Amino acid sequence: MTSNQTSMLSDEEAILYDRQIRLWGADAQLKLRQTRLLLINVNSLSIEVCKNLCLAGVASITVFDNTRVTTNDVEQNLTLTMSSTDINEYKSVCTCRILQQLNPRVQLTAQSSMTIEQIDDKYIEQFDYVCLFNYYDFSTVSHLNKLCRGQQQIDENGKKQVHFFCAGTFGLYGFVFKDLGDIYEYLSENSVGSESLIKGEGGNESKKSETVTTKSVKSIFPFAVCKTQISNRNV
Numbered sequence: 001m002t003s004n005q006t007s008m009l010s011d012e013e014a015i016l017y018d019r020q021i022r023l024w025g026a027d028a029q030l031k032l033r034q035t036r037l038l039l040i041n042v043n044s045l046s047i048e049v050c051k052n053l054c055l056a057g058v059a060s061i062t063v064f065d066n067t068r069v070t071t072n073d074v075e076q077n078l079t080l081t082m083s084s085t086d087i088n089e090y091k092s093v094c095t096c097r098i099l100q101q102l103n104p105r106v107q108l109t110a111q112s113s114m115t116i117e118q119i120d121d122k123y124i125e126q127f128d129y130v131c132l133f134n135y136y137d138f139s140t141v142s143h144l145n146k147l148c149r150g151q152q153q154i155d156e157n158g159k160k161q162v163h164f165f166c167a168g169t170f171g172l173y174g175f176v177f178k179d180l181g182d183i184y185e186y187l188s189e190n191s192v193g194s195e196s197l198i199k200g201e202g203g204n205e206s207k208k209s210e211t212v213t214t215k216s217v218k219s220i221f222p223f224a225v226c227k228t229q230i231s232n233r234n235v
Contacts (some may be wrong), residue, residue: 009033013105017057032058038127040064040116042091044076045169046133051078054099060107061099062127065092066115116140124162125151131165141166145179145225184221 009030014021021029035058039050042065050061068088074080077091079098086094092110100108114123117140124130124147132144148164167176 032056034059036060036127038062038130041133041135042095043134047077047079054103054106058106062109062111063092063095064111066112067091069094121147127162129163134168179223181223186219187216188219190215190217
């Protein structure tokens with residue numbers, strides 16, 4: 001996340017994102033506002049993800065795809081049309097043009113001059129999350145995962161790396177792989193309840209009062225790299 005972002009949401013942002021702030025809180029919205037994403041490959045799955053992230057109010061999304069729109073693409077993707085401005089245009093350019101209208105506050109960038117194989121650590125380091133969609137060259141997927149693991153950035157909480165997601169769909173079936181680091185640490189609250197009985201007077205029924213306290217417990221969830229996960233399943 002960028003360090004030069006302000007630490008508070010503006011009044012306009014509070015109004016715009018009011019419904020989702022009620023769901024996940026202002027702190028989570030601020031983290032979204034500081035998040036930079038790289039989305040690789042334009043298809044029906046990635047466009048849906050990109051649309052939702054754009055509406056959520058992330059800082060920036062770079063749409064990475066150097067292929068051009070065909071008539072077959074139009075039938076499967078909501079950001080691509082049969083218009084003369086779309087056919088033979090880069091998919092990434094068309095996608096950014098449409099999604100920018102949904103939320104002008106999000107910086108949308110089309111990357112159409114590179115191939116996936118040309119992505120290196122210098123390019124990866126400018127993002128917080130890398131998301132790869134419907135791409136099945138295992139060696140390239142593993143290489144991108146390794147690049148993300150190697151990016152150590154310093155934030156207020158210590159070291160972190162670029163997080164990596166890989167997802168795909170096959171008709172009604174799909175998968176998602178996520179690498180959020182060696183381990184993911186989080187706090188969970190366990191409720192500890194205590195009851196006390198208050199006897200009623202004058203024939204009134206007894207009333208029961210309950211005092212509930214919570215205890216924070218630190219938990220750890222480990223993540224494996226893509227290569228290990230695939231090897232364990234003998235794919």
